[in-house]
Amino acid sequence: MYNGHKAEFLEELTSGSNEDRKSKDFISKLAEKHGLRLSEAENIASFYTHSEGKVKVCRGLPCSLKSTGIERELLAKYPDEELEDVSCLGYCDKAPVAWSQGKYYQLGNGGTKELEKQPYGSDFREVKDLKEFLELNGYETLISFLKKNNRDEVLQMVNDLNLRGFGGAGFPVYIKWKAVSASNEQKKFLLVNAHEGEPGTFKDRILMETNPYELLEASLIAALVVGADEIIIALKHEYLQAENTLKSAFEKSMDFFHSSGVDTALPKMRIMRVPGYYITGEESALMEAIEGKRSEPRLRPPYPAEIGLFGKPTLIDNVETLLYFLGRLREYSKDWSKIPGTKSYCLTGDVKNPGAYILPYGSPALDLISKKGGSNLSDLKAILPGGLSGGILTSAEGNVKLEFDSIKAHGAGMGTGSMIAISKDRCMVDVMDSIEEFFERESCGKCMPCRYGTKELSSLFENLKHGEATGKDIENAKRTADVMMKGSICGLGQASARMFLDSLKYFQEELDEHVSGKCPSNVCFQEAR
Amino acid sequence: MTMKIYIDGTAFSAEENQSIMDAVKSTGLEIPNLCSYNGHDNGVCRLCMVEVGKPPRMVPSCSTKITENMEIKTRSETLDDYRKGLITVIMKDHPQHSGSDGEKCKLETYAEEFNVEVERPHPAMDVTIDSSHPGILYDPAKCILCRKCVIACDFDQVNEVISISDRGQNSRIAFDLDVPMGDSKCVSCGACVDSCPTGALIEKGWEPADRTAVTICPYCAVGCSVEYGIKDNKIIWARGYNESDVNHGKLCVKGKFGFEFEMSRYRLTVPLVRKRPGERGPLNGRSIDEVFRPVSWDEAIDIMAREILNARSVHGRQSIGGIACDRATNEDVFAFQKFMRAAVGTDNVDQSATLCHAPSASMLSYATGAGASTNSIKDVRVARTILMAGSNVDRAHPVLYSEIKKAAKKGVNLIIVDPRKVELSRLANRHLLLRPGTDSVLFSAMARYILDNELADRDFISSRTEGFDAFRDSLAPFTLEFASRVTGIPENEIAEVARTYATQTPSVIFWTLGITEHENGSDNVSSLINLALITGNVGKPGTGLSPIRGQNNVQGGADMGAVAGSLPGYQPFFDNGVREKFQKSWSSELPEFQGWKSTEMIEAARKGMLKLLYITGENSVRSHPDSEGAVAALKKLDFLAVQDIFMTETAEYADLVLPAASSYEKSGTFTNTERRVQLVNKIFDPPGEAKPDWKIYSELAEKLNFDMKFGSSSDIMEEIASLIPSYAGISHERLMSKGLQWPVKDKNHTGTDLLHTDSFIRGKGRFRIISWREKDPSEIHTYPYSLIIGRQREHYHTSTMTSRSKVISLIEGGGFIEMNPDDMRKENFSTGEEIEIQSKTGRIRGKVKENNDVPSGVLFTTFHYSDLPTNTLTPDTYDPPTKTPAYKDTRVKVTKIR
Numbered sequence A: 001m002y003n004g005h006k007a008e009f010l011e012e013l014t015s016g017s018n019e020d021r022k023s024k025d026f027i028s029k030l031a032e033k034h035g036l037r038l039s040e041a042e043n044i045a046s047f048y049t050h051s052e053g054k055v056k057v058c059r060g061l062p063c064s065l066k067s068t069g070i071e072r073e074l075l076a077k078y079p080d081e082e083l084e085d086v087s088c089l090g091y092c093d094k095a096p097v098a099w100s101q102g103k104y105y106q107l108g109n110g111g112t113k114e115l116e117k118q119p120y121g122s123d124f125r126e127v128k129d130l131k132e133f134l135e136l137n138g139y140e141t142l143i144s145f146l147k148k149n150n151r152d153e154v155l156q157m158v159n160d161l162n163l164r165g166f167g168g169a170g171f172p173v174y175i176k177w178k179a180v181s182a183s184n185e186q187k188k189f190l191l192v193n194a195h196e197g198e199p200g201t202f203k204d205r206i207l208m209e210t211n212p213y214e215l216l217e218a219s220l221i222a223a224l225v226v227g228a229d230e231i232i233i234a235l236k237h238e239y240l241q242a243e244n245t246l247k248s249a250f251e252k253s254m255d256f257f258h259s260s261g262v263d264t265a266l267p268k269m270r271i272m273r274v275p276g277y278y279i280t281g282e283e284s285a286l287m288e289a290i291e292g293k294r295s296e297p298r299l300r301p302p303y304p305a306e307i308g309l310f311g312k313p314t315l316i317d318n319v320e321t322l323l324y325f326l327g328r329l330r331e332y333s334k335d336w337s338k339i340p341g342t343k344s345y346c347l348t349g350d351v352k353n354p355g356a357y358i359l360p361y362g363s364p365a366l367d368l369i370s371k372k373g374g375s376n377l378s379d380l381k382a383i384l385p386g387g388l389s390g391g392i393l394t395s396a397e398g399n400v401k402l403e404f405d406s407i408k409a410h411g412a413g414m415g416t417g418s419m420i421a422i423s424k425d426r427c428m429v430d431v432m433d434s435i436e437e438f439f440e441r442e443s444c445g446k447c448m449p450c451r452y453g454t455k456e457l458s459s460l461f462e463n464l465k466h467g468e469a470t471g472k473d474i475e476n477a478k479r480t481a482d483v484m485m486k487g488s489i490c491g492l493g494q495a496s497a498r499m500f501l502d503s504l505k506y507f508q509e510e511l512d513e514h515v516s517g518k519c520p521s522n523v524c525f526q527e528a529r
Numbered sequence B: 001m002t003m004k005i006y007i008d009g010t011a012f013s014a015e016e017n018q019s020i021m022d023a024v025k026s027t028g029l030e031i032p033n034l035c036s037y038n039g040h041d042n043g044v045c046r047l048c049m050v051e052v053g054k055p056p057r058m059v060p061s062c063s064t065k066i067t068e069n070m071e072i073k074t075r076s077e078t079l080d081d082y083r084k085g086l087i088t089v090i091m092k093d094h095p096q097h098s099g100s101d102g103e104k105c106k107l108e109t110y111a112e113e114f115n116v117e118v119e120r121p122h123p124a125m126d127v128t129i130d131s132s133h134p135g136i137l138y139d140p141a142k143c144i145l146c147r148k149c150v151i152a153c154d155f156d157q158v159n160e161v162i163s164i165s166d167r168g169q170n171s172r173i174a175f176d177l178d179v180p181m182g183d184s185k186c187v188s189c190g191a192c193v194d195s196c197p198t199g200a201l202i203e204k205g206w207e208p209a210d211r212t213a214v215t216i217c218p219y220c221a222v223g224c225s226v227e228y229g230i231k232d233n234k235i236i237w238a239r240g241y242n243e244s245d246v247n248h249g250k251l252c253v254k255g256k257f258g259f260e261f262e263m264s265r266y267r268l269t270v271p272l273v274r275k276r277p278g279e280r281g282p283l284n285g286r287s288i289d290e291v292f293r294p295v296s297w298d299e300a301i302d303i304m305a306r307e308i309l310n311a312r313s314v315h316g317r318q319s320i321g322g323i324a325c326d327r328a329t330n331e332d333v334f335a336f337q338k339f340m341r342a343a344v345g346t347d348n349v350d351q352s353a354t355l356c357h358a359p360s361a362s363m364l365s366y367a368t369g370a371g372a373s374t375n376s377i378k379d380v381r382v383a384r385t386i387l388m389a390g391s392n393v394d395r396a397h398p399v400l401y402s403e404i405k406k407a408a409k410k411g412v413n414l415i416i417v418d419p420r421k422v423e424l425s426r427l428a429n430r431h432l433l434l435r436p437g438t439d440s441v442l443f444s445a446m447a448r449y450i451l452d453n454e455l456a457d458r459d460f461i462s463s464r465t466e467g468f469d470a471f472r473d474s475l476a477p478f479t480l481e482f483a484s485r486v487t488g489i490p491e492n493e494i495a496e497v498a499r500t501y502a503t504q505t506p507s508v509i510f511w512t513l514g515i516t517e518h519e520n521g522s523d524n525v526s527s528l529i530n531l532a533l534i535t536g537n538v539g540k541p542g543t544g545l546s547p548i549r550g551q552n553n554v555q556g557g558a559d560m561g562a563v564a565g566s567l568p569g570y571q572p573f574f575d576n577g578v579r580e581k582f583q584k585s586w587s588s589e590l591p592e593f594q595g596w597k598s599t600e601m602i603e604a605a606r607k608g609m610l611k612l613l614y615i616t617g618e619n620s621v622r623s624h625p626d627s628e629g630a631v632a633a634l635k636k637l638d639f640l641a642v643q644d645i646f647m648t649e650t651a652e653y654a655d656l657v658l659p660a661a662s663s664y665e666k667s668g669t670f671t672n673t674e675r676r677v678q679l680v681n682k683i684f685d686p687p688g689e690a691k692p693d694w695k696i697y698s699e700l701a702e703k704l705n706f707d708m709k710f711g712s713s714s715d716i717m718e719e720i721a722s723l724i725p726s727y728a729g730i731s732h733e734r735l736m737s738k739g740l741q742w743p744v745k746d747k748n749h750t751g752t753d754l755l756h757t758d759s760f761i762r763g764k765g766r767f768r769i770i771s772w773r774e775k776d777p778s779e780i781h782t783y784p785y786s787l788i789i790g791r792q793r794e795h796y797h798t799s800t801m802t803s804r805s806k807v808i809s810l811i812e813g814g815g816f817i818e819m820n821p822d823d824m825r826k827e828n829f830s831t832g833e834e835i836e837i838q839s840k841t842g843r844i845r846g847k848v849k850e851n852n853d854v855p856s857g858v859l860f861t862t863f864h865y866s867d868l869p870t871n872t873l874t875p876d877t878y879d880p881p882t883k884t885p886a887y888k889d890t891r892v893k894v895t896k897i898r
């Protein structure tokens, strides 16, 4: 038959060895096996460099802030072609880190240390087995939902609560749920976005590793509410441990469902790791990757709720969005509207105690930075409230509440709720250089405003850092940023522009000083001296 | 449904369900864009933003649909700034674009339009230009990754060679698994080049043209419209014409690169007379001047007229024959048969259909009343099942092939019946690799299976057909078991395919010469027609019986009546009313006897019954079967006149050679395979003294004291319209904007894309009973291989035109005999080795090449190359009703040369 099996091709390709990946012969045989044309094989294979043999070195902002410059030396025993720079490994609180064969390593001054058993932090209770989960009233909500099947009531709750997605966009949950449940198609998907990629964000991983059952329960209920008959939990490629944890939890749960006589009423469940990059966390790029295609955002409309995964209506939600929903549903019978619910926040960068913390949703930033992070606001120059895509705040804005509207009122975005703190001693040009380089590297290249724009912004900071940029260059970059904001297909191009525009908003002087050859923080121009 | 929209404040009504860009375009305004590709959502350049609504919101116009009362702003300060900003940031990364590419680079055009100044460009990319393709250059530094070439190659042409490789900043386009373009599976259709907005993919040696002109491609019967760039009165490039309803901007390698013949220095430019009459034979290395003497047209016409008068008075009109050219226009062919019938007085006229699709035309006409495809190319988009029989569409009709591939990608049931594996096989649900020549058995067994299992359309049979009972009884021998034994295809596969064809409807059948060029070609065609009749797969959208015609105007040639025994428009030669009409119009008597077909004329010449033959545009020496027999026949004539654009192998035998104009050098019409009459536009004057064919006929007629009454080619069309009812509504003027599919009943009728909707043209559909005769086993024993003569994608027939293209010659360098590797081993041959092939008719030598697609026991070769004159081998075995030769199944043996 005509259209080959791209997903199978990609799966087999990325589970091959480094050697295989380099061999054209291997790829052309694989293409033939899965019914793909050579051009299709090239198109897919050249996009994904993944193979099980690679050693990945993190260059995300939290890791590069903590870099001691010796990471490469520590990994010197690996041949160059096995080493690969990546933009976030999801262990940002242990920065700087590397990944190999499913294991994480911290590359500190003390050498390479395997991060074997994770200390998740005291805010997270590790639920060791199904028994413990059930003791905590786990699956009760699911069973009772199955009995009542009160889909409309639950939808109404989602609407009343004004739930917003925690995947980054903060999109109202109700609108998507409503649209998917309204569709009459036989086949519908719930896609759980666990392709956590925003630098500084690792809470989804912790949530899944500490309590896999909770996500299973939340996804099952959500799927039942919108009428999806298949759930796919899509994890990022490095999250091997989370995959294993979820899979074994699911197996045990199935036994339980079977003995409770509800297993036949439940949707199908697939737990899979998906190769990809930062962009793969973007919902339509994630669907493309699952279909075995290049992970590039789709044009919208049509929206996933109409035409999603494999052409079927699809509800896509972030891991934490679903967990938060389940938390609220559990409280539903009580005086739920008064209890705000809690959210997991990440804190990385220049703080004393980086980590993931649970706080009441909407706590002030100060609480996170000082109470949890153990640092003084006054030691910071800037805080990035939403990883690299939520823009920039200054330390003067520490009273901002960590929820969508409040942060927005301050001109930034909450994104995933992952804060990166930037110390007073840092040079903003240097930090921005790392940020814009990230966007340049992670732009999927599909649309022109972003592919060309990120390159220009990145080269601007590169030039500023070396005293080679002019005021006119900054002006021109502003116009480019405007094009990126208006024209990019997805949020990546916009985020890149926004970071630049925010850096101008608060730190134009610092940028200007670099134009005249001075780095106020004495970070740049060091080699020259 | 239409919608009301406002464009820059003005209200328009627009078709719903279209993009803002298309809606705006239909008002004559183009929104700036770099990546829009008709019919495909691309949406990557983001230059096409417009503002909609209040407060204005920016949206990409190419991928946003219009809505009722939408307010669209195509110009505003915000948009101007945005567009300028975007072009600036793109230009910054392409310092190579510096004004030198002129009109070929849209990016530069916009840069100028928006006054873009680039400061501090990024360093130039360090890349090498890929010049590995014979006709195309790829310069990665100029590429802006707009992805149009990917759409062109992968989705529009479905050649699937180009893709985006790598990621993000490192993205680039790649061919196959990232090999140089010249090493890839590229079929040189040029669609990528035609779509590229920057000239990153460009024809080698491309230059801006002084002017452009649109006309119909001079090659196959798909009938693509081509836009030619012309400089210093030469065609310098070609591209697919987007406004065509046939090819929608696509071409194949022949259309794209095969135009150089027009300017060839080998064109015939003056009439030539053989210096020593009687010594008819090939030039054999002698120059034309040595053998021929240039003469004036007056003298040439005198000679020809004298010879005709002479033959007529000595041997009678029956001793004169003429073969029309199917690459000439309808007007030319009409004039030719009028000349032969009215001025010379003989019905010995034919055209090359006898060498190809005559069985199709004649059996379709027998069954339905019209000797032409019942449906249109566009029906492949509606069909649920497509059955392709004996068709090398990939090679012979690449643009139609794209449509079929597109349908296959969308999930149509594709069934292929062919003894060889063909390119299309990979897309097919089933490929039935049957023994050559056994097609009618297969289709008859399918018919029996369909009837036995009650899968037939009973209503259709009873209300729309006749002769069913007798037909049904005649199927008795065609059991699955019998068919399986004869064809070599397992019973269950025959049953499955029959079931699919009958139940997954609408089903359409396409076939080409693999069906007709057999001893039992007519039976093969009839067995397909019978299948359609029992399942009702005719007369509805997505159904049909479609012979894909070969030469650009072979359909027209038959329509125009260059067929012995059939007056223009297939009007019966012996019908008194019809004869009266023509005699009155032509003020002349029509011949009384029915004439000979072209293969019969050659036979008659050999027997000394035909004395004078007038061949126009046919390379009979190479294309007729039993080449040596054909040569002997030509030598036996008293007089041979050949009219052509080149000194072909056939012209070398002539006494008189007349230089004709090519289709670039005259106006007229071609009728394509779906009965679409399209205007051919004159681009240049003919070279030297060459003339359009119809003019030559008129002048000859005048010498014979007959007035053809044609002042121009459009005069001829007027006469055609007055005499052929299905062309009644056609005039050159009407065709200026778009072609029309016949029947076009009157000046207001817009043509017919679908025939036989409520009733067949002849009333009821008529079954035709066929029979099967096994081949003589002793012949199979002596000649163990079956030789199939077909074609390559790059060449056309005997290559008189294609071999003049530099690019095409570089792409495809020579002829081979293709053989299955197992057979090669058995015969102890190796690829490249010269071997001898022998049939009972003749023997030739040629190089052998291993090919897995050729089944054991079969050989494949082409008739494109003069050093591999394969038709020396084909015996003069004919399909009895139509006298079409059996090119597709010649028994041969092979021997090693020691």
Ligand SMILES: Cc1cc2nc3c(=O)[nH]c(=O)nc-3n(C[C@H](O)[C@H](O)[C@H](O)COP(=O)(O)O)c2cc1C
Pocket: A164, A165, A166, A167, A168, A169, A170, A171, A173, A193, A194, A195, A196, A197, A198, A278, A279, A280, A281, A282, A283, A284, A316, A317, A318, A319, A321, A322, A490, A491, A492
């Ligand atoms: C560049 C980019 C990266 C993204 N990465 C993630 C991610 O890692 N995880 C995630 O859940 N959503 C991510 N998103 C957001 C998703 O597109 C989508 O909005 C989200 O999965 C929807 O779920 P929610 O409504 O529950 O937030 C990303 C978006 C963009 C534009």
Ligand code: SF4
Pocket: A279, A296, A297, A442, A443, A444, A445, A446, A447, A448, A450, A451, A488, A489, A490, A491, A492, A493, A494
């Ligand atoms: S904005 Fe960037 S990441 Fe998003 S589609 Fe465009 S190029 Fe890709």
Ligand code: SF4
Pocket: B152, B153, B157, B159, B160, B161, B162, B185, B186, B187, B188, B189, B190, B191, B192, B193
């Ligand atoms: S010439 Fe045709 S086949 Fe070749 S790469 Fe271009 S579009 Fe594809």
Ligand code: SF4
Pocket: B142, B143, B144, B145, B146, B147, B148, B149, B150, B173, B192, B195, B196, B197, B198, B199, B200, B201
């Ligand atoms: S080669 Fe031309 S058509 Fe293809 S992506 Fe590049 S600029 Fe676009």
Ligand code: FES
Pocket: B033, B034, B035, B036, B042, B043, B044, B045, B046, B047, B048, B049, B060, B061, B062, B063
């Ligand atoms: S034409 Fe619309 S994005 Fe390129």
